Amino acid sequence: MADVTMRIWRGDATGGDFENYTISQNEGEVVLDIIHRIQATEAPDLACRWNCKAGKCGSCSAEINGKPRLMCMTRMDDLPEGTVTVTPMKTFPIIRDLVTDVSFNFEMAKRVPALLPPPMPEGGYRMFQQDVERGQEFRKCIECFMCQDVCHVIRDHEENKVNYAGPRFFIRYAELEMHPLDTNDRRELLKEELGLGYCNITKCCTEVCPEHIHITDNAIIPLKERVVDADYDPVAWLGRKIRRRTKKTAAEASVQPAP
């Protein structure tokens, strides 16, 4: 096969530039194979993060020809002919070359209020299969953080990072909020501190998700509806004026104690 020219961003927090590498390729290879070949032959100090090479660990996120992709799941023969450009994720601070500091996400993870189930009755609870499946879609997340990378709310507005959980965590919130046994109420938090309203449903996150999670449709929009229901429904507003708002208890929700 013909050699390919790779245009790769090299540098660190102080700055950097593109470097071109012309390198051999074989049938069926992915971008990560080519990066490894550049490391092995021309640039042993080219930094990139990777682990499983099977699209399951979420480590090798980068921007390939400007689009967030997993390097291990992007086949060279799927890319248009010509030079392939690889840059680090733009939303996160650079450590070196293709490696970024994604700790913003870990800080956001710490702020997620945990599942709060009611006391367990004898014999536990039995969960309906449809409730299991609803949460399982969000559990497919491999934390590649490409949805966070592509989201313009933080990609183009650094100042929003203190007040925006981002798509990855909106699916986590959705999973918890939709869990039939959960009694925590995160709606106020989502509205006031985690910027749910900043999302204007451009679906970029859904488009880049390597696990094909319907982030916008199945998580963000239902969350927005819940927040809106709580806040702008006149009956609920009146009810809140009269008594403190409480979420449905598990006993009232769809889950029934196991026989």
Next chain:
Amino acid sequence: MFNYVPEMFRAETAETEEEGDKWYDDHTAGRRPPELLPRDEVARAINTEVKAGRGSPHGGVFLDIASRRTPEYIRRRLPSMYHQFMELAGVDITRESMEIGPTCHYIMGGVQVIADSAATAVPGLFAAGEAAGGLHGANRLGGNSLSDLVVFGRRAGMGAAEYIEAGDVATSFNMEEAEAAVKGALDPLNREEGENPYTIQHDLQEMMQALVGIIRTGPELEEAKDKLDEFTERVKNISVKGARAYNPGWNLATDLPSMLTVSRSTALAASLRKESRGGHTREDYPNPDPEFAKFNFALSSDGGNWDSPISAAQSPLLPLPDELKALLEEAH
């Protein structure tokens, strides 16, 4: 013969309860498809087929699930496999067969630990999971790696906490040794001329695959030992460029000595184990030898450095604790 096959696999292929029982009770009457044999048997079978010239175009064999299960079932039960074959190879496993081949998957050997605390022979060092050896015998069963981590990871944590609470922790260390270790790590960066670590890693992988691979023979293992001495010299002459921050070439340079320790230990133990057992197959000793079932080979470094000579001693297997023996008897 099949009583060690996990329940979920048995349920996967037995079409009736009677069939499942038949496998369970009468191990000679089993009608088990070859892909559900233990890993080592599957790997050897593939190797034999490919060597006999009956392999697939890329030097493997074909594995088919499409003819046995519906597309919905395959997508639901094997989502990752479906996704990976589809995206990386353009193969739809709900309609066509997969091309597969054996690969290095897991190391059954590892650092010898005390089972209750996961403590190693080095005071204050604890090991759990694939780094530790002995738990899985000669052939790990599917799924047991995770339970190993959960159980022995916890024990290692508790062992480490107890060690600290007992107050035996070393409060001083040998500065000269520390300085020598730092110098050793930095040598590849300071060396002007030398070999590329990636070339050495690649050559090491090729050599180990060829001579210490799935099917082993005495002469090939001896050849591997000689070659590993050459690799040891090559590793002492690595040169890498760049700085210390996130430099994969330098990271590999500091990993290679450990890769050689593991490779040398594997080759030595494999040459001493003159039998075939589990994942270890000797063409020149094709059968298990009951004498070898009584001990592990415990290897130690004479000198403590990565390039020091390694010696082997027989470490008798501990007797099965009574409560486990009772459990096994109950199951039969």
